[in-house]
Amino acid sequence: MMLTQKRSPLAAIVLAVVIGLMVIALLNGFIRPTQVVVAKVPLAPGTLLTDQLVELRTIPMGARPANAAGTVDEVAGKMLAVGRVAGDLIVTSALGEIAGAGIPSQLPEGHVALAVRVDLASGVAGLLRPGQTVSLIGMLSPEILRESAATVLAAPIPAFMPSQPAPAEGGATATPIPTATPAPPAAPLARLALSGLRILMVPQSFRYEELPAGATEEQLFSSARTHLSAQEGSVIVLDVPTALVEVTPGLRIDPATLLAALDQYGTLHLALEPAGGLALDGRDVLTLNLGELYQEMNDAR
Secondary structure, X not given: OOOOOOOOOXXXXXXXXXXXXXXXXXXXXXXXXXXXXXEOOOEOOOOEOOOOOEEEEEEEHHHOOOOEOOOHHHHOOOEEOOOEOOOOEOEHXXXXXXXXXXXXXXXXXXXXXXXXXXXXXXXXXXXXXOOOEEEXXXXXXXXXXXXXXXXXXXXXXXXXXXXXXXXXXXXXXXXXXXXXXXXXXXXXXXXXXXXXXXXXXXXXXXXXXXXXXXXXXXXXXXXXXXXXXXXXXXXXXEEEEOOOEXXXXXXXXXXXXXXXHHHHHOEEEEEEXXXXXXXXXXXXXXXXXXXXXXXXXXXXX
C-alpha cells in the first residue's frame, strides 16, 4: 500500500505573497496615487482661499488634470474666479490671477462685462442670481440733464453751432453767436431699453437670504449687516452685447454705451425675466412721458 505525501502549505503561501506583491507593483505602476487640492465647502466666485476652505485628497495620477493644484500653499491667499462645490478640484484656471479665468471665459465674442449700480428697489430686492436674464428700464429726468449738461456736452455739437463768420478786416474774427441747443424733456421719461441681459456676478452681500426660525444671534447680526449694505447699494455685473440696437425709431446705439450712460447720468431698474427669456417686439415698446401721463389723467377727470 502506497502512502500519499503531504504537500507543505508553505509553497502556496509564498506563491500567494509573490502574486500579491506583483499585483501591487502593477497597480502602482498604472494608478500612482497623487494628492490634489479640493474644496472643503461650497465656494462662491470671489472667495479668498485659505487652508480652512480647502483640503488635500488622494486620487489616481491618471485622473488628475494637468493644471490641478497639488499643495495648499499653491492656492492659499489666491482668489477664486469660478464657483466650486465641496469636493471639486481647485485648478489654476479657476483662480482670479489667470487672465482668461472666470468672467472673461464666459463671454462670447462681441460681448463685454459691465457693472451697474443697484439697490433693493432697482436690483429686484436681492433676488438676482448669476445665469438669470433681466430687462433694463432706463429713466431720464430734466433735472439730471440740466445738472449733467456741462459734463455730457463738454464739446460743442456741430449740428447746433452756427457756421463761423468770415474774418473782419484787420484779421479779427467776429465773436460767434451760439445757437441754443434743444430744451430737455419737460417731464421724466422712462423706457424699456434692453432685454435679455445675462447676469454674470452678484455680490454675496447683496443676495436675499431668508433666515431659519432658530437662527443664532450671530446669524441675525450678519443678516442685518448684509441688509443694511444692500440698502446702501451694490453693483452687479452683466453680459452686454456690443452690436448696435435700435432703442427708438431711427436711433441706433451699442447697448454697452447706453447702459454706461444711464448708470452714470440717469436711473435704471432691472426687471427679472422668466426662465424662458423675454421676447419683445420693438414696436410694442413705448416711451413713457410722465408729464403726458399726468395730463391725460387730469383731462380724464
